[in-house]
Every structure is written in structure tokens, then in C-alpha cells.
Amino acid sequence: MNGMSNVDISAIVSELKPIIEGSWIRNIYQLKDVFLFKLRSPEYGNATLLVELGRRIHLTGYQRPKPRLPGNFCMTLRKYLRNRRIAEIRQYDFDRLVIIDIGLPEDRYSVIIEFFGDGNIILLDSELKIFVARHYLKMKDRNILPKREFQFPPMRGADPREVDFDWFKSIISQSESDIVRTIARNLNIGGVYAEELCMRAGVDKNTPASSLSPQDLEKIFFALKGLIDSLKREEFNPKIALKNSDFISVDPFELRVYEGMQFRQFKSFNQAADEFYSAGEVFESEQKVSEVVESEIDRYQRMLEEQNAKIAKMEFSEKKYRKHGDLIYANLHLVSDLLETIVSARQKNHSWSEIEEKIKEASDKIPSAKIFESLDPKAAKLIVNIEGESVELDYRKSAVENANLFYNQAKKSASKAEGAKKAVQRTLKLIETAKETPPVEISTIQLVKKRKKKWYESYRWFKSSEDVLVLGGRDVKTNTTLYKKYMNSDDLFMHADFKGAPVVIIKKSEKPFSDKTLQEAAQFAVSFSRAWKSGWGQGDVYWVTSEQVSESPPSGEYLERGSFMVRGQRNYIRGASLKLAVGVMESDDEVIPIIGPPSAIEKQTKYFVIIKPGSVAKGKLAKQIKYQLLKKAPPEFEEKLNMITTNELENILPPGGGEISQNS
Helix, strand or coil, X not given: CCCCCHHHHHHHHHHHHHHHCCCEEEEEEEECCEEEEEEEECCCEEEEEEEECCCEEEECCEECCCCCCCCHHHHHHHHHHCCCEEEEEEEXXXXXXXXXXXXXXXXXXXXXXXXXXXXXXXXXXXXXXXXXXXCCEECCCCEECCCXXXXXXXXXXXXXXXXXXXXXXXHHHHCCCEHHHHHHHHECCCHHHHHHHHHHHCCCCCCEHHHCCHHHHHHHHXXXXXXXXXXXXXXXXXXXXXXXXXXEEEECCCCHHHCCCEEEECCCHHHHHHHHHHCCCEEECCCCHHHHHHHHHHHHHHHHHHHHHHHHHHHHHHHHHHHHHHHHHHCHHHHHHHHHHHHHHHHCCCCHHHHHHHHHHHHHCCHHXXXXXXXXXXXXXXXXXXXXXXXXXXCCCCHHHHHHHHHHHHHHXXXXXXXXHHHHHXXXXXXXXXXXXXXXXXXXXXXEEXXXXXXXXXXXXXXXXXXXXXXXXXXXXXXXXXXHHHCCCCCEEEEECCCCCCCEEECCCCCCCCHHHHHHHXXXXXXXXXXXXXXXXXXXXXXXXXXXXXXXXXXCCCCCCCCCEECCCCEEEEEEECCEEEEEEEECCEEEEEEECHHHHCCCCCCEEEEEEEEECHHHHHHHHHHHHHHHCCHHHHHXXXXXXXXXXXXXCCCCCEEECCCC
């Protein structure tokens, strides 16, 4: 199956409309001809829309490696579409073409996605002119060129939603081909569905079209209308057809053309299409080495050009400044006389215009006046012409001082030129090193389906070494939600013994709460408090029963938003240490990043890193943690581990960064 048919696209768009219309484009990624639109919907949450040119469009739950170097086309899409809202998605004329309108009506962009031929993605401005396209083309019936008004392709057969029986009968009766080819050529519906209509009507697909009886024509036409009505009413029954466990086709309906095969049922056509196209998909785990090398060399070459231009500029400046200094010394008496004349005239209260006029009048008589060109009183500049060279002097300084200024500028330019020459040598070495990069075998990875997160992963969480769930708030809002929604009467409430710490809830389990779980929860509570950012080594924590906690203050008192009133005796755990373990845990063939007290994490995974308060920023710390985890993991585990992004790791870390402990 090469790609989606017109019917498939109609069904997909019907399902996509309520999900992505109104959602915000958070980011865009490009993997060759596959584009991933990261979306955020107020109602449906995060989603990823996948577009493969010439082949498919659907939501995807599979994770794909992000390219390190996004291309220019992808960067352009990001620049103009990111953080904008999707207004509408629609299919054009029942064709293999989708339009996505983005932004407000007065400032709208339209993305045209073509699924015929090699496919294309075209960005139109608010005037429907081509702003940028993945492929620029000149064709017989239309052109895809910048700043041109976009032209839709001509219809490839009639729209099956619009035809009536008289037109249908006329086309069939005039055909010189068999019925299946006649339907496929004259209706914009595709070969598979042309065959499906014949089977539903009980007509042999190889029957000459012109020999069909009126009854057979009616049966085929009613089969067509039945199919179209199912599309309009969105009566989908999405299935993947399999033969010997191999995927054969994915369709929004169960088709008779695949009778005798096995089928896998799905809740939505998006899910079915994602499984069909993505399950067997593999991606290169890294970019081709040649592509990376070429990109690096291009960058170094640009650096080299800038450095060489700087050298040329500095060497020219050095020569010019040195020459000006030499000219002043060679004509020291003339320059000194002219400077003294100007200073003397100003002391006698002559205006600048008078001084300039007098010097020009004396140019035939006085040698020093002959080198005079002009005066710029605002900038304190005197411009003289010595041996055909214009030299700019500061008339407030002597001739010798002016010459020395030029010599000092010449030295600075020479020094900058030398610095740039050293930089050139370093850049040349970088280019040579990049060219000598040995080729490596590019490994491929099977895509991993993005896991559905558990409800408690919206909060800070860990499971104690005795398998007790411990939850922590991330902010004022989640603190309140934990208390109101998830704290039951048998749970315990824990809090570090200072203001601003997160709410921590220890969920009731089958076993009584043990000291071990309480100690681990205390370590968790204090580590996610401001004590971590402050670099403390330990802190005090208390716990109480749920009945002792209330949002209602005593009469006449006030509680800040997100604060709680604790009544009765508090049970303290003194000196809880600030130390956490970050690891990865396998669950149902998925890899989950986890964080918690080391004694709890080591019960769940062999692959973890211990961290403590420190000065390394969260982003850099997340990268260091991933590097250490990859070093510890066996080769067969690396592919799964690579699917966890540094952003996911950064998201579970305490605020304020930290550092990896030497005991990891």
C-alpha cells in the first residue's frame, strides 16, 4: 500500500477536525519528507500530527528521533507557524490534498499538503500567494513558484459525492474499457475502491462497462452512494487487513476486497493508520555522518571567510595608519605650522569660517597652507593632503602627538590581524579534522510507541522500596489539587518544616506505614523544597494524618493561597538528607524516567545516577545524567534509553539544578 486514498484522507480529516482545530502549534520537526507538528489543544491536550509527503497524514503516538540540525524549510515553517492556532483543516474537492488554515483571519497562513506524486507542502500567505514550498515545480497545468498565486491541481475525475445517476450511466455506457477501470478513471476514488464497489454490487470487475445491464448499473451506483453516505455520517469501522501476520492495508471500513484475510480492529482510523504506517517504520538513529560533516565544514568555511576578511581589513588599516604617521613626520614642520596657525587664530577669537577662508587665501604664498583641505570644528578634526593622501588630524594635539596616535592605531591593527591569523589556523585544523572523520555504520532503530502516562505522573512521584506511592506537588495549583482530589482519609500528609515546600502525600497501601517508607518520603519532601536550591545538606520534615490538615484558617485569621492549616501534634523526622537518584524503569516494554530516594530507586532499576544540590544548571545536568545512564546500560537497552529526551529528564529534576554525586 503506497499511501492514503481520497477516501482515507476524507475519513482522517473528519476525525482530525474536532481534535486539532483550535489547537496551538508548539513546534515543527522535519525528518526528510516526514513532518511532525507538535500541538497543544485546550480540550485534548498534547498531540502530534504526522505528515509524510505523497503518502499519509494522521496523529501519531510513536516517538521519533529529533534531527540535530533542522533544515531551512523547517525553520521557515517554525518562524511563521509556531505559537499560532489552527483555525480549520479540510480536504480539497475530495482530492488527495489537505488544507490547514492557521492564525487569525486578518493574519492567516494556509498550509497546502499534497499526497499525489512525490507530494509537497506549500505555505501560502494571507493573499493565497506561495510564501515557501518544499518543492518548487514547473508543470504543464500549473507552477509552484515563490510569490505566485497558488493554483490547485485540475480534478482527477469527478467528485463521487456530487455525481448523479444520469451522469454515471452516461459515462459507463460510453466506455470502451472494463467496469473497474472505467470507475477508477472517471471517479476520483482510486482503484481499490473501484474494485470494492464492484464487489458490493456483485458485478465482475472485468465486465465490459458498456455491456452492463441497467440493474447492474443501479447496484454499482447505490454501492457508491452507500460508501459516500458512510463517509459523510462518519460511520467508520477502522481495520488493518493482515496476511500471514503481514500488514496488507489499512482502511476506514472493512472492505470486501480483503475477504479471507485477518483483521485488527481499532477505535479510530487515526490509530489504525498510525499503527499501519509507523509500526514497521525505522529511522536512522543519527544523521548520516556525511551530512553532519558537510554542515560542520560549511560552518567552518563561513568562519574562515569572516576571519580572512578581518585580516585583510586589519592589514589595510595598519598600512594606512603607519603611512599617515610617516607622512606627518616627513612633513613635520608644515603640519606643525598649520596646527599652530589654527590654534593661534582661535585664541584671537577668529571664527572657524574666517580661519578656513584665510588659510585658503594663503595657499599660494605659505607652504603650510598648501596642505590644508578642510576643518570639522564639531569633531575637532583638521584634514590635510600630504603627497596626495588625505590625513585626518586632531587640531587639539601637536603634530608629533598626531603621528604617535597613528602609530598606536597601526600597532593595534597589527595585533588584531595576528589574532585573526591564529584563529584561521585553528579553523583550518577544525576543517581538516572534520574531513578526516571516519565513516561509521549508521544504525537504525525501530520506532517506540509513545507511552500513555499514568495519572500520577502529572505530579512529583516515586514508589518507596516497599511499593508505596508517594506524591508531591509541583506548584501552588498542584499542591491544592493533591490535597482536594487525591488525599484520602487513610493517607498521610507530609511537609518540610519551612514555608514554600511542596505538599507530599503518602498513599495508603495494604501494609501499615513503615519507618522505611516515612524516611524515604521525608528525603523526597525536603529534596524538592527550597533547601535543594539553597544547597543544604539536610532538613527537617513532619507528617500528620489527613484529618489534621485543613484549608480553613481559625476565625479571624487568613491563609495564603496554597497554604494549609495543620492542627494537633506533628511527627518530626529530623535531618532528612538531600540526595536523589535518577533512573530509568522498564514497564510493559516502555522506559520511564524516575526520581526518588536512592534506596527506593535501586529497588526498581539497575540503571540510575545519584545527584545532590550543586551549581550545574538543570539542562546541562539532564544531559550529564543521560550520558551516565547510557554508559551504564547494556547495548540492547540503549535504543530504548535514547527515546527518553533530556527535556523529560530535566522535567523531573528539583528546581535549581544540582550535580552528580561521586558515589553514583
